[in-house]
Amino acid sequence: MKNKPLISVIVPIYNTEEYLEKCIESIIGQTYENLEIILINDGSTDRCGDVCKNYKNKDNRIRLVNRSKGGVTSARKCGLTLSNGEYATFVDSDDWIDPDMYENMLQFSYSDDPDIIACGCIEEYEHCSKKVLNNILPGIYKDAKLRNIYPGMLNNGVFFEWGILPYLCNKLFRKEIILKDFLKVNDYIEIGEDVASIYSCILNSATIEILETTPYHYRQRDSSATRSLKSRTESIKLLFEKIESDFHCRDAEKEILYYEWLTILLHQYDLIMDDCDFLFPYHGVSRNSSVIIYGAGRFGSVLHKYIKTNDFLEIMAWVDKEYEYYQKKGIFVSSPDSIQLSRGYDYIVIAVLNERISEEIKNTLIKTGVNSTKIKIINGSFLLKQPQIEKWR
Numbered sequence: 001m002k003n004k005p006l007i008s009v010i011v012p013i014y015n016t017e018e019y020l021e022k023c024i025e026s027i028i029g030q031t032y033e034n035l036e037i038i039l040i041n042d043g044s045t046d047r048c049g050d051v052c053k054n055y056k057n058k059d060n061r062i063r064l065v066n067r068s069k070g071g072v073t074s075a076r077k078c079g080l081t082l083s084n085g086e087y088a089t090f091v092d093s094d095d096w097i098d099p100d101m102y103e104n105m106l107q108f109s110y111s112d113d114p115d116i117i118a119c120g121c122i123e124e125y126e127h128c129s130k131k132v133l134n135n136i137l138p139g140i141y142k143d144a145k146l147r148n149i150y151p152g153m154l155n156n157g158v159f160f161e162w163g164i165l166p167y168l169c170n171k172l173f174r175k176e177i178i179l180k181d182f183l184k185v186n187d188y189i190e191i192g193e194d195v196a197s198i199y200s201c202i203l204n205s206a207t208i209e210i211l212e213t214t215p216y217h218y219r220q221r222d223s224s225a226t227r228s229l230k231s232r233t234e235s236i237k238l239l240f241e242k243i244e245s246d247f248h249c250r251d252a253e254k255e256i257l258y259y260e261w262l263t264i265l266l267h268q269y270d271l272i273m274d275d276c277d278f279l280f281p282y283h284g285v286s287r288n289s290s291v292i293i294y295g296a297g298r299f300g301s302v303l304h305k306y307i308k309t310n311d312f313l314e315i316m317a318w319v320d321k322e323y324e325y326y327q328k329k330g331i332f333v334s335s336p337d338s339i340q341l342s343r344g345y346d347y348i349v350i351a352v353l354n355e356r357i358s359e360e361i362k363n364t365l366i367k368t369g370v371n372s373t374k375i376k377i378i379n380g381s382f383l384l385k386q387p388q389i390e391k392w393r
Contacts, residue, residue, distance in 0.1 A: 004034045005086035007102055008175065010079030011039050011093055012072045017046040019094040019219065024055050026096040028062075030303040032103035038079040043069025048093075073196075074187045076168075080179050086173045090168045094122075094219045101215035102371055105172050114140065117172040117204035118164060127325040131214050134164050142207040153199055154247070155255040158354045159380030160262045163255075164202065166195045170216040177201055186244065190348045191232065192239045195259070200246040232267055239263065240393055254384065262353060264392060269302050275388055279313060280351050282376040286363045289313050291348040295359060296320035296333045300351035316345040340368065350377045 011028055027037055039052045039062060049066055056062045065078060080088060087106075091097060105117045120133035128262065136149055152163040181200045189196045202208060240260055247256055264272060265281070272280050273297045279285035291313050293304055300320070307313050319336045320326060326333040339348065348365065352358045358377035367373050 001383060004032070005106070006036055006084060007032070007106075007172070008036045008038060008079070008083035008085030009102075010076055010083065010087045010088065010090050011037070011040055012075035012079070012090070013039060013044060013048050013052065013093040014069065014072070015046050015048065016043050016093040016153045017044075017048050020048055020051050022096050023091060023093050024051070026090060028055070029099050030097075030102050031100045032106060034089070035061050035102070036083060036085050038078050038082055039064045040075040041066045042071070042075040043067065060196065061108060068134055071190060073185055073189060073193045074147060077183060077185075077187075080175075080182060083175060085175055087172050088178050089172045091216075092169055092218075094221065095169065096217045098164065098215035098217075098221075102172070104213060104215065105211065114142075114175045114209040115177045115321045116202060116208040118208065119170050119211040119216065120214040121165065121167060121170045121218045122214050124217050124219045126221075127322065132165060132218075133212060133214070135161055135211050136163055136210060138210045138212045140207060140209055146205075146208065150203065150247075150250045151252040151255055153202060153255075154195075154243070154252060155258045156232060157197075157255070157339040159258050159378065159383065160353050161356065164198070164210075166192075166198055167216075168194045168198060169218070170200070172308050174205075176207055179259070180204070186238050188235060189238045189242065190235045192236075192263060196239055199243070203246060203250070206358060221326050233271075236267060244393070257384055257389065258380060258391055260392065261386075264389070265299060265353065265378075266302060268392075269306055272292065272388055273306060273310070273312075279307075279349065279376075281378050281383055281386070282347070283379075283382060285347050285376055286315070287312060290316050292317045292319060292339060292342060292345050292348045293351050294319050294336065294339075294348055294365075295351035296322070296326050296331065297352070298355050303349070303351045317342055336365075339370065346374065348375050350375065353378060355380055 041049050041052050052064050056064045077091060103176060105119060118134060120131065123130040123132055141149060154163060156163040175374045178201055181204055182197045185196045243256060277287060285291065293300060296318060304318055307315055317334055317336045317338060319338060321336060323333045324334045350361050352361065355378060362375045362377055365375055
């Protein structure tokens with residue numbers, strides 16, 4: 001290496017005392033030592049401020065900003081404007097990184113000089129870990145090769161799979177690229193805030209590098225944040241406006257629609273159902289049907305809660321392959337094997353947003369003797385034809 005450019009590592013912090021030490025230790029322990037570590041304590045009411053102060057006193061690379069709560073986007077902007085590095089990156093304060101993350105990522109920047117280096121990550125759940133990679137081939141993308149992936153960055157054509165992962169923290173940005181685009185992100189975007197910044201940066205970059213490594217550990221936990229209906233609605237509309245502006249004239253209408261439907265299904269499902277007389281988006285599942293819900297993940301929980309709250313359908317069973325994990329958390333979810341013992345249900349609704357995985361589950365159920373006409377999955381083509389999306393745009 002001819003030189004060792006300074007990397008600014010920005011950590012927005014809010015009430016993550018339980019995880020913060022592990023996060024900071026993983027940063028200060030990097031084999032690549034030319035770091036500027038900027039801790040933004042965003043109005044924490046727990047002991048995060050004390051933890052940050054202790055580490056600042058131990059490591060002169062650490063800068064600490066204590067401020068009133070402004071939200072994660074505002075905190076990241078604060079760190080960026082204070083940063084001095086040639087490169088900038090982010091770590092969420094409940095996550096951690098492998099010791100050689102930045103050293104390995106920078107090795108690729110010296111030969112091809114990319115504006116953005118993107119790796120994969122490991123999603124860390126309470127009961128398991130899941131390796132997640134970008135859905136485009138690893139390598140250098142520039143000129144025509146880079147332009148060719150623009151439409152598939154947000155979504156690779158399957159509902160719903162990302163093209164390039166929508167996380168800030170698994171990427172290393174040339175500072176002038178991220179600063180220029182990130183400052184344009186509205187602070188009131190609280191849903192999809194990473195998406196609102198990442199793709200505009202890529203669209204304004206000359207070269208990006210995609211790696212197959214997974215050094216970033218992204219902790220998956222239930223968010224303690226609660227948002228009013230008005231706040232959610234305003235945030236989503238601002239997000240959609242930003243995405244549509246970013247991809248203007250990029251021939252990505254289908255991918256944008258897919259992303260917008262994903263967001264609404266996860267965050268505004270109750271409002272979609274105000275306009276429907278069937279279980280959206282499972283066409284044909286009418287009111288008063290009896291159903292088995294397959295899937296207890298994020299969307300499965302949304303679906304189950306809505307049905308139970310509104311007495312819309314009769315739930316005969318709720319199943320998931322990880323049923324033991326959910327049972328330990330006090331959630332009554334059964335094994336998929338129990339479907340064979342169930343009687344009198346009209347439909348099995350597969351509450352999995354990835355259409356490819358849903359098809360795999362459907363085929364497995366058919367092999368066990370379930371009538372294919374009773375299995376309902378989310379179909380991306382069906383969503384593209386639905387008019388409800390217009391109210392959000």
